[in-house]
Amino acid sequence: MAAEFANPVMLYSIGKDSSVMLHLALKAFYPAKPPFPLLHVDTTWKFREMVQFRDETAKRLGLNLLVHINEDGVKRGINPFDSGSSLHTQVMKTESLKQALDKYGFDAAFGGARRDEEKSRAKERVFSFRSADHAWDPKNQRPELWRVYNTRINKGESIRVFPLSNWTELDIWQYIMAENIPIVPLYFAKKRPIVERDGTLIMVDDDRMKLQKGEEVQDRLVRFRTLGCYPLTGAIDSDADTLEGIVTEMFTARTSERQGRLIDSDEKSSMEKKKKEGYF
Amino acid sequence: MNAPTDLAAFLAEQEKKSLLRFLTCGSVDDGKSTLIGRLLYDTKLLFEDHLAALERDSKKFGTTGDDIDFALLVDGLEAEREQGITIDVAYRFFATDKRKFIVADTPGHEQYTRNMATGASNSELAVILIDARKGVLVQTRRHAYIASLLGIRHLVLAVNKIDLVGYSKDVFDGIVREFSVFAEKLGFASIVPIPISARFGDNVIASSPNMPWYTGPALLSHLETVDVETALADKPFRFPVQWVNRPNLDFRGFSGTIAGGRIRPGDAIAVAKSGRTSSVKRIVTMDGDRDEAVAGEAVTLVLADEVDISRGDVLCAPQARPDVSGQFAAHLLWMAEDELLPGRQYLLKLATTTAPVQVTALKHKIDVNTLDQHAAKTLQLNEVGYANFSTIQPLAFDPYRESRDMGGFILIDRFTNATVGAGMVDFGLRRATNVHWQALDVDKQARAQQKGQKPVVLWFTGLSGSGKSTIANLVEKALLAEGRHTYLLDGDNIRHGLNRDLGFTDADRVENIRRVGETAKLFVDAGLIVLTSFISPFRSERRMARDLVGEGEFVEVFVDTPIEICMQRDPKGLYEKAKAGQIKNFTGIDSPYEAPDLADLHIKTEDADAATHAAAIVEFLRERGYIG
Numbered sequence: 033m034a035a036e037f038a039n040p041v042m043l044y045s046i047g048k049d050s051s052v053m054l055h056l057a058l059k060a061f062y063p064a065k066p067p068f069p070l071l072h073v074d075t076t077w078k079f080r081e082m083v084q085f086r087d088e089t090a091k092r093l094g095l096n097l098l099v100h101i102n103e104d105g106v107k108r109g110i111n112p113f114d115s116g117s118s119l120h121t122q123v124m125k126t127e128s129l130k131q132a133l134d135k136y137g138f139d140a141a142f143g144g145a146r147r148d149e150e151k152s153r154a155k156e157r158v159f160s161f162r163s164a165d166h167a168w169d170p171k172n173q174r175p176e177l178w179r180v181y182n183t184r185i186n187k188g189e190s191i192r193v194f195p196l197s198n199w200t201e202l203d204i205w206q207y208i209m210a211e212n213i214p215i216v217p218l219y220f221a222k223k224r225p226i227v228e229r230d231g232t233l234i235m236v237d238d239d240r241m242k243l244q245k246g247e248e249v250q251d252r253l254v255r256f257r258t259l260g261c262y263p264l265t266g267a268i269d270s271d272a273d274t275l276e277g278i279v280t281e282m283f284t285a286r287t288s289e290r291q292g293r294l295i296d297s298d299e300k301s302s303m304e305k306k307k308k309e310g311y312f
Numbered sequence: 313m314n315a316p317t318d319l320a321a322f323l324a325e326q327e328k329k330s331l332l333r334f335l336t337c338g339s340v341d342d343g344k345s346t347l348i349g350r351l352l353y354d355t356k357l358l359f360e361d362h363l364a365a366l367e368r369d370s371k372k373f374g375t376t377g378d379d380i381d382f383a384l385l386v387d388g389l390e391a392e393r394e395q396g397i398t399i400d401v402a403y404r405f406f407a408t409d410k411r412k413f414i415v416a417d418t419p420g421h422e423q424y425t426r427n428m429a430t431g432a433s434n435s436e437l438a439v440i441l442i443d444a445r446k447g448v449l450v451q452t453r454r455h456a457y458i459a460s461l462l463g464i465r466h467l468v469l470a471v472n473k474i475d476l477v478g479y480s481k482d483v484f485d486g487i488v489r490e491f492s493v494f495a496e497k498l499g500f501a502s503i504v505p506i507p508i509s510a511r512f513g514d515n516v517i518a519s520s521p522n523m524p525w526y527t528g529p530a531l532l533s534h535l536e537t538v539d540v541e542t543a544l545a546d547k548p549f550r551f552p553v554q555w556v557n558r559p560n561l562d563f564r565g566f567s568g569t570i571a572g573g574r575i576r577p578g579d580a581i582a583v584a585k586s587g588r589t590s591s592v593k594r595i596v597t598m599d600g601d602r603d604e605a606v607a608g609e610a611v612t613l614v615l616a617d618e619v620d621i622s623r624g625d626v627l628c629a630p631q632a633r634p635d636v637s638g639q640f641a642a643h644l645l646w647m648a649e650d651e652l653l654p655g656r657q658y659l660l661k662l663a664t665t666t667a668p669v670q671v672t673a674l675k676h677k678i679d680v681n682t683l684d685q686h687a688a689k690t691l692q693l694n695e696v697g698y699a700n701f702s703t704i705q706p707l708a709f710d711p712y713r714e715s716r717d718m719g720g721f722i723l724i725d726r727f728t729n730a731t732v733g734a735g736m737v738d739f740g741l742r743r744a745t746n747v748h749w750q751a752l753d754v755d756k757q758a759r760a761q762q763k764g765q766k767p768v769v770l771w772f773t774g775l776s777g778s779g780k781s782t783i784a785n786l787v788e789k790a791l792l793a794e795g796r797h798t799y800l801l802d803g804d805n806i807r808h809g810l811n812r813d814l815g816f817t818d819a820d821r822v823e824n825i826r827r828v829g830e831t832a833k834l835f836v837d838a839g840l841i842v843l844t845s846f847i848s849p850f851r852s853e854r855r856m857a858r859d860l861v862g863e864g865e866f867v868e869v870f871v872d873t874p875i876e877i878c879m880q881r882d883p884k885g886l887y888e889k890a891k892a893g894q895i896k897n898f899t900g901i902d903s904p905y906e907a908p909d910l911a912d913l914h915i916k917t918e919d920a921d922a923a924t925h926a927a928a929i930v931e932f933l934r935e936r937g938y939i940g
Contacts, residue, residue: 176731177429178716184729197403198405
């Protein structure tokens with residue numbers, strides 16, 4: 033992809049999948065550096081530890097990091113508490129991503145999504161064609177044979193590339209362990225300030241989170257299986273504070289990782305819908 | 313899969329686990345998705361929240377009464393769940409203590425043959441489902457053929473719904489007998505028939521007590537143990553270069569994934585196309601230099617000598633090189649709504665090479681249901697044919713049966729950029745290596761100099777009656793009057809002679825223009841100013857004609873007249889006949905005209921008379937230095 037596109041970019045979401053994808057890119061292009069920048073679409077509601085990790089990673093590796101915030105959304109005061117998770121995701125992630133891709137004129141973007149995450153993703157190509165307004169058309173995907181990828185696009189159109197399509201969550205953790213890849217400390221169990229809201233364990237990451245009646249903050253030993261906006265990401269009770277512990281825990285897991293992601297269950301087929309609108 | 317007690321030992325074991333990629337295929341109600349759902353469910357790889365969602369969906373869309381409808385698990389798209397069918401390939405992942413699996417669940421309908429081929433292209437084994445009540449059907453044969461076409465060597469014949477025929481041994485044996493006779497000619501290395509009930513789990517994970525007469529393995533145990541090794545590492549060394557790695561002036565390496573064989577520092581290599589040789593100095597990875605790398609690994613190679621190599625080149629073992637040819641024969645599966653047009657230029661992508669290509673001869677098409685061969689002029693969506701291909705530049709490849717990476721290619725439409733075909737190289741045609749261009753002492757430049765002009769094709773395109781021939785005639789007269797050397801090709805002198813065997817179907821129109829393009833090219837070689845006057849409705853063919861001649865030797869003249877005016881003029885009465893249905897495939901009536909996006913000259917005939925336009929074209933030739 034780096035060889036065939038004029039202006040590629042890597043979508044860097046700071047999570048474990050992004051860490052693995054970035055590590056693979058470092059290995060693939062070594063001794064050169066990956067010939068593309070990293071782009072983080074910042075909703076302004078990411079965990080503080082994620083932002084810190086992001087900046088340290090870019091600095092440590094000497095990579096060009098672009099951070100894009102949908103300023104219009106900020107002005108409108110969009111936030112996950114009052115606007116609802118659906119509108120927040122639409123404006124601060126999907127719209128914001130489109131703004132950033134248009135602003136820099138990227139014609140190809142790597143993403144760390146995996147087919148085992150969600151059933152509409154199981155249907156998506158490794159090289160996923162997007163129209164000039166970034167939309168995905170699941171009924172009209174290019175056939176994808178062998179490892180031969182069709183990279184031809186017209187001006188304004190783009191391709192999303194998912195190199196981790198065929199990895200599973202367990203593969204990711206085993207690889208992180210085997211290659212000793214740095215990840216955000218939030219994946220490891222630690223006592224954290226937690227509020228239980230509608231059965232989900234929300235971490236109070238800053239004072240923008242207002243407590244509702246009857247809620248109280250408890251210190252609870254938790255970790256995260258997946259990371260997103262902190263008010264929309266549920267923690268799990270866990271004492272796995274090492275990679276070994278996490279991998280062991282994975283084998284006994286009986287729920288899927290995206291269960292902690294509130295945005296997936298907004299409505300039926302919601303991921304498919306978001307992707308048609310341009311979500312990653 | 314059980315939770316590990318000793319993690320280190322467990323991880324070591326995980327790394328040794330092999331990966332089996334297989335696909336499931338069968339027709340609509342054979343129970344493919346149910347089978348995959350059952351495999352995931354019984355190997356405990358369904359998560360609780362997925363299961364809860366599944367139970368909800370089963371009540372809403374399910375077709376299995378109060379039971380869980382596993383098909384809803386894999387049919388990920390809304391349209392699929394609503395219609396109860398699989399449209400697109402879905403990939404699912406599961407693992408047992410012995411092996412990891414990637415399953416491609418592919419649709420069974422004939423109109424989704426391309427999706428099945430997509431799933432098959434990356435699979436080593438196919439599970440073909442048969443409904444025990446229905447037996448071997450047309451689609452069973454089709455699925456077996458597509459699997460073999462895409463190079464799958466191992467087959468499982470899963471005779472499903474055996475519970476609905478009373479677990480009958482006779483029914484099972486009859487189906488197996490019938491299928492074996494058919495499959496004999498497809499050359500599978502192994503065919504394992506298993507009677508199953510996906511819905512109730514018989515012989516899926518464990519042997520079923522309901523069929524004591526069946527002594528073979530359950531499906532899962534067969535999948536865990538079947539040997540599908542193709543031993544790519546034992547094949548000759550092949551390394552398609554993906555990227556030239558040049559971080560600074562001191563380092564120049566070639567990055568890519570080894571497609572076949574193995575390589576060590578010191579090994580000799582050759583560049584397939586140029587024939588240049590060198591040896592490997594270093595195998596570079598981020599984890600340090602390697603002593604050896606084998607097929608499937610992504611590495612960066614540093615060579616001992618400065619050799620000109622770029623993306624698309626293939627490094628190979630000097631004693632076992634791939635074919636290098638501009639001509640080859642291949643099977644082709646057509647994947648687009650628009651039919652294949654032999655002679656039209658498409659883009660071919662094979663390994664890391666992209667090159668213009670055309671089908672020069674469509675030998676036959678193959679009825680995927682009976683394997684019969686039929687003569688064909690074109691291929692429609694989901695049809696399979698056997699054809700000769702020709703590229704302008706030679707290409708490095710291996711037969712598909714030797715290497716999927718070096719013998720599998722896709723065809724891309726040059727204008728829509730859609731992936732329109734999937735090809736599997738059968739063998740290289742020797743013509744390219746044996747027929748060398750005769751180097752002539754008198755060349756194009758010499759002929760042009762003698763005539764005091766720069767040769768060029770003036771390609772007039774436009775609707776019938778737009779005024780192409782009128783203007784082209786005036787231009788030729790003016791040039792002749794100046795003492796220029798010209799030739800005008802138009803329908804009259806081409807259609808009645810060289811192309812009198814061609815009609816007006818899309819395929820014939822493409823061939824018509826291809827021959828005109830080739831003729832124009834010869835006349836350009838002779839040093840002439842060539843004027844062509846053809847409707848030439850398709851962009852691709854005009855592009856092809858442009859690509860035949862050198863840079864700056866092609867001027868596209870778009871004679872732009874609105875169709876209403878052409879119809880009024882109707883100099884030959886053709887529009888009248890077309891409207892009356894007496895002429896079929898008439899451009900502008902029932903056949904499309906694709907106007908040029910970027911014509912070199914855009915002539916609007918309404919703005920001025922033909923003589924004015926002709927004078928402007930001559931002036932254009934003078935400005936650009938074609939004539940002095």
